[in-house]
Structures are given as C-alpha cells and as structure tokens.
Amino acid sequence: MAIETVGIIGAGQMGSGIAHVAALAGYKVLLHDISEENIEHGIATINGNMARQVASGKLDEKARTDALSRITPAPSIEDLASVDLAIEAATEDETVKRKIFAQLCPVLNPEAVLATNTSSISITRMAAQTDRPERFIGIHFMNPVPVIKLVELVRGIATEDSTFETARAFVTDLDKTITVAEDFPAFIVNRILLPMINEAIYTLYEGVGTVDAIDTAMRLGANHPMGPLQLADFIGLDTCLSIMQVLYEGLADSKYRPCPLLVKYVEAGWLGRKAGRGFYDYRGEHPVPTR
Numbered sequence: 544m545a546i547e548t549v550g551i552i553g554a555g556q557m558g559s560g561i562a563h564v565a566a567l568a569g570y571k572v573l574l575h576d577i578s579e580e581n582i583e584h585g586i587a588t589i590n591g592n593m594a595r596q597v598a599s600g601k602l603d604e605k606a607r608t609d610a611l612s613r614i615t616p617a618p619s620i621e622d623l624a625s626v627d628l629a630i631e632a633a634t635e636d637e638t639v640k641r642k643i644f645a646q647l648c649p650v651l652n653p654e655a656v657l658a659t660n661t662s663s664i665s666i667t668r669m670a671a672q673t674d675r676p677e678r679f680i681g682i683h684f685m686n687p688v689p690v691i692k693l694v695e696l697v698r699g700i701a702t703e704d705s706t707f708e709t710a711r712a713f714v715t716d717l718d719k720t721i722t723v724a725e726d727f728p729a730f731i732v733n734r735i736l737l738p739m740i741n742e743a744i745y746t747l748y749e750g751v752g753t754v755d756a757i758d759t760a761m762r763l764g765a766n767h768p769m770g771p772l773q774l775a776d777f778i779g780l781d782t783c784l785s786i787m788q789v790l791y792e793g794l795a796d797s798k799y800r801p802c803p804l805l806v807k808y809v810e811a812g813w814l815g816r817k818a819g820r821g822f823y824d825y826r827g828e829h830p831v832p833t834r
C-alpha cells in the first residue's frame with residue numbers, strides 16, 4: 544500500500560521526531576495530542592530542530608520550510624480519518640494506548656495500517672484490542688529520531704506480510720536501517736539497554752558511586768557516548784520505569800525489578816530532561832547532578 548499521509552498520535556519527544564523525519568521525506572503529516580498546546584509545542588520543537596540542521600549545513604532552508612508546511616495540527620482524533628498510516632507515539636502506558644486505539648479505529652480508513660512506537664509493550668496484545676490485528680505492527684524509532692539510524696520492526700502474531708512490507712518501505716524511505724525483532728518484552732534494544740540503565744541506578748542507590756562517578760565511569764571506561772544516568776534522563780524516567788515493569792512482569796524474573804530510586808524519581812515528577820530535572824537538574828546553564 545502506498546503511504547501518502549501519516550497520522551501521529553502523541554506530539555512529545557518521539558511523536559515530534561517521527562513527524563520531523565516523515566515530513567522531510569515528503570509525507571503529509573497530521574499531528575495529534577491531547578491538547579492544541581501540546582501539538583504546538585511539538586511543532587515548535589520540530590521547527591527548532593530543523594533550524595539546527597540548517598545551521599549545521601545538513602538541511603537547506605527550502606527543505607525546512609517545505610517540510611514544515613507538510614505538518615498539520617490534528618486537534619481531534621477524527622482529523623486522522625484520511626491517513627494511510629497511523630503511528631501511536633503516546634505515553635508508555637498500555638491503558639492510555641488502549642483508549643487511543645478504541646477512539647482511533649472507528650474513524651480510520653479500514654485499509655490504513657496502524658503502528659505503535661511502544662518501547663516494550665506486547666504488539667500482539669495491543670493488536671488484539673483493535674479491529675485490524677493483521678494491519679497492526681510495531682515501528683520502534685529511537686530517540687532522537689532525526690539522529691538515530693535504527694528502527695526496530697516488530698510483528699504481532701497476526702501481522703500480515705503486506706503490513707510488514709508497507710512498514711519496511713516507509714521506514715526505508717526515511718533513510719533508516721531496519722532490524723527485525725520478535726514480539727517479546729522490550730524487543731532487542733531495550734531488552735539489553737534498560738537493565739543496564741536500571742543497574743546504573745542501583746549503583747547510585749547503593750552508594751557505589753555518585754551520578755557524576757557512574758556516568759564518567761561508563762563514558763570513559765566503556766566508551767559509551769553518554770553515561771547511563773544521562774541517557775535515562777534523555778529517554779524519560781517514566782518511560783524507563785514502564786519498560787522495566789514490562790520486563791519484570793512479562794519475563795517473570797526478579798532480575799528485572801525496577802530500582803526503588805527510579806520509582807522515587809518518577810513519583811517526584813523528576814522525569815529527566817523533558818521535565819527539567821531527573822538525575823541531573825537542567826534548569827540552569829549546565830546540567831547539575833541531583834545526587
């Protein structure tokens with residue numbers, strides 16, 4: 544199926560990133576969130592990120608204005624009726640996603656493909672709650688979407704080959720590299736990455752090192768581009784906690800138990816970079832460790 548118009552549900556870090564790359568690749572994008580303010584915030588983020596790409600010579604000004612003109616706010620879910628592909632990129636909470644699918648499916652074209660950008664939740668289970676398990680698939684982009692090359696494609700048990708091929712063609716057109724993962728909790732990247740981040744938080748919780756010591760150790764000692772606590776803040780601590788809970792419950796193994804300190808930060812609303820504070824405080828000129 545040829546994709547011309549893409550609907551994106553959730554205009555946060557990931558939804559705005561997906562809108563950014565889809566619009567640059569020539570797709571018409573309809574961007575939906577729970578409020579017009581959130582949609583405007585998402586579009587302002589895209590505008591700022593594209594301006595940075597222009598400043599660094601990765602993009603010319605005309606490509607930027609053309610791409611921005613292809614993104615339209617969709618304040619009501621009914622506005623997504625005409626899309627060929629809908630990508631759900633809302634908060635990592637199955638109840639939230641389930642409600643979105645219940646509202647979205649009746650308005651969507653029956654032929655449209657429905658995708659989720661979930662980091663960890665079962666594609667098969669979510670697909671079964673929709674009217675189109677055959678046309679449902681996981682398209683898992685990484686943060687920040689305009690920068691990271693990889694996209695995981697995850698089939699549910701009922702996903703048809705034609706749906707997979709539509710998703711593959713779309714992602715290839717965005718100039719991303721695909722890896723195929725089976726539908727098990729957190730797929731490949733987060734199955735490996737999140738236990739490492741959770742262990743870094745345990746290392747902090749047990750006083751083995753400070754935020755600075757742990758991040759410096761992994762940056763310089765393991766040659767990681769970012770320390771694990773910096774990365775956790777970048778992902779969002781609520782998202783990190785949800786993924787650990789999905790691993791813990793889905794694999795029924797105590798080695799995936801979320802660190803109590805991660806839970807405490809989320810309960811405090813210190814969700815990382817997007818909230819201005821997490822393992823670092825971002826409200827000043829430079830990030831300052833909070834422990």
Ligand SMILES: NC(=O)c1ccc[n+]([C@@H]2O[C@H](COP(=O)([O-])OP(=O)(O)OC[C@H]3O[C@@H](n4cnc5c(N)ncnc54)[C@H](O)[C@@H]3O)[C@@H](O)[C@H]2O)c1
Pocket residue numbers: 552553554555556557558575576577581632633634635636639642643660661662663683684685686777778779782817
């Ligand atoms: N942050 C990451 O590194 C990362 C990477 C890959 C995938 N993901 C996945 O992408 C999804 C979004 O994550 P994010 O980092 O963009 O989170 P975020 O908190 O930045 O954005 C989530 C957005 O969803 C919106 N939302 C919540 N309920 C909604 C509803 N009912 N209808 C429409 N919009 C709704 C929120 O208002 C918010 O703008 C999650 O499933 C997450 O697991 C995140």
